[in-house]
Amino acid sequence: MNTLLGNAVSSIQIGIEDYRSTDPRRMLSAIRNLTAGILLLFKERLRELSPPDSGDVLIMHSIQPARGSDGSIRFIGAKRRTVDVQQIRERFDALQVRVDWKRFESIAEARNSAEHFCLQLPESRIKEILSDAMHIMHGFIRHELQREPVELLGVETWGVLLRIGEIHSEELATCAAARMGIDWGNDISAAVSNDLRCAGCESRLLKPTHSTSGTLSSRQFSCVACGMSSAYCDLIEAAVGRHFFADLYHAHTRGGEMPVGSCSACGKEAFIYDYGVCAACGSAESVLPCQSCGEAFEKEELDDDDVCELCASVLHLSSKD
Numbered sequence: 001m002n003t004l005l006g007n008a009v010s011s012i013q014i015g016i017e018d019y020r021s022t023d024p025r026r027m028l029s030a031i032r033n034l035t036a037g038i039l040l041l042f043k044e045r046l047r048e049l050s051p052p053d054s055g056d057v058l059i060m061h062s063i064q065p066a067r068g069s070d071g072s073i074r075f076i077g078a079k080r081r082t083v084d085v086q087q088i089r090e091r092f093d094a095l096q097v098r099v100d101w102k103r104f105e106s107i108a109e110a111r112n113s114a115e116h117f118c119l120q121l122p123e124s125r126i127k128e129i130l131s132d133a134m135h136i137m138h139g140f141i142r143h144e145l146q147r148e149p150v151e152l153l154g155v156e157t158w159g160v161l162l163r164i165g166e167i168h169s170e171e172l173a174t175c176a177a178a179r180m181g182i183d184w185g186n187d188i189s190a191a192v193s194n195d196l197r198c199a200g201c202e203s204r205l206l207k208p209t210h211s212t213s214g215t216l217s218s219r220q221f222s223c224v225a226c227g228m229s230s231a232y233c234d235l236i237e238a239a240v241g242r243h244f245f246a247d248l249y250h251a252h253t254r255g256g257e258m259p260v261g262s263c264s265a266c267g268k269e270a271f272i273y274d275y276g277v278c279a280a281c282g283s284a285e286s287v288l289p290c291q292s293c294g295e296a297f298e299k300e301e302l303d304d305d306d307v308c309e310l311c312a313s314v315l316h317l318s319s320k321d
Contacts, residue, residue, distance in 0.1 A: 004047055004059075008040030009153060012137070016157045019130065027126055031111045034133050038104065041137065042088050045097060045144050050077075058091060059083055097144055103132040105245060110202065122201045124225030127164050134165035171205055175224060178207040185216065185282040188275045195242040198223035199230045206230075217266070217281050233268065236280045240270045257289060 001009070015033030018026040046058035051074075057063055060077025061084065067073055083091065085108070092099055110129050114121055121129075141149045150158045176194075184190035196206055203225035210220070219232040240260055241248065247259040263271040265283035277284050289295065290302065292311035303312050 002044075002047075004040060005044045008037050008044060011037030011040060012133075012153055013157045016160050019126065020160070024120070027121060028114050030126065031107070031114060031121075031129060034129070035107055035111050038107070038133060038136055038140075039085070039088070041140060041145065042092070042099070043082060045140075046083065046088070046091060048145075049095060049097075055079060061087065099140060100136050101246075103136050105242070106132050107136075113202075122203075122226055124203050124205070125201045127168055128203055128205075128225075130161060131165040131168035134161040137161070138165075171224060175205050175207050182208060182219070186275065186277055188272055188277065189216070189279045189282070192236070192239050192243045192272075192279045195239040196221065196232075196235050197238065197242075198226060198228055199234060200228035201226040206235075215282075233266075233280055237269050240272070240279055244272075257291075257294070261289075 011033045015030045015037060018030035018033060043059045047056045050056045050058040054075065055077040057075055057077040059082050060079065061081045062078040063075050064078050065073055066076050089099075089101065091097075107129050110121060110125060137153070138149055141147050141152055145152070153161075179193065182193075184193055197204055198206060198221075200223060203223055205224035206221040207224060208219060209222045209229060217233050220229055221232060221235065222229050244259045250256060251258045257273070259273060260269060261271050261273060262269055263278035263280060263283060266278060266281040268278065268280035270280035271278045271283075273289065289306075290308040290311055291306045292315065293308065295308065302308055305312075307315065
């Protein structure tokens with residue numbers, strides 16, 4: 001086993017040892033080690049895909065050209081720092097390497113919350129993180145690294161992850177079944193509802209309280225993990241942010257149109273532009289951005305292509321030229 005893969009396995013095994021400790025202070029260490037171990041597994045796949053004699057180019061942050069003795073040009077890795085999460089994601093996308101990024105984002109979000117805001121995560125949230133880690137590693141180790149998880153991580157470590165993952169999956173399925181009777185109003189709101197999390201412990205184990213009838217804005221959810229009750233309207237903005245995380249990140253870092261904005265009817269940052277509907281209140285009445293200049297207009301002020309009158313005139317004149 002090479003050093004990179006060996007370090008990945010060690011980090012994951014130590015993370016499970018941290019989790020099984022009776023010292024609550026080691027819970028943060030468990031999350032750190034599991035996250036680091038998963039990232040090292042990702043880097044190992046990039047190392048495997050790197051061409052021979054390239055200095056493991058795909059795991060390096062900086063790539064530089066070099067001329068071979070025969071005059072050919074090749075690219076090598078500058079051995080100073082390795083790829084960050086965003087670079088891993090971009091290179092995996094380009095190389096068609098499959099990762100459950102939704103689950104990884106959940107783990108990374110929990111780690112950041114615990115590290116930067118000194119939050120003591122409840123046992124239920126820790127188990128959810130381990131369940132997400134198990135699902136990520138199960139698919140990635142088997143399909144991308146072409147190994148069996150139990151053989152790579154060891155019977156004891158994989159057994160702990162598997163037991164927690166199976167129990168949590170059963171609870172999650174029960175909660176999902178309880179939410180099936182809710183009329184979300186439209187397909188996108190139903191999809192976003194899968195990203196609802198408890199406001200107290202951030203668990204996905206949410207069930208509707210009482211009946212599933214009534215308006216969305218009046219709906220209440222109870223957390224199976226910690227027992228906290230929360231109003232749908234207090235959870236939906238964060239859920240929309242999670243659902244459109246990749247698009248929001250792209251818009252903030254590289255420019256382009258925002259996928260969501262403020263609803264003129266309820267004021268929540270939950271209006272989904274591509275669908276013309278608010279996931280918070282269900283309203284389809286809101287301002288939309290012109291697809292040409294980006295200025296906000298009432299829906300009726302835009303043409304069929306979501307372009308304002310002025311931009312439509314300019315585009316029309318340009319097409320004549």
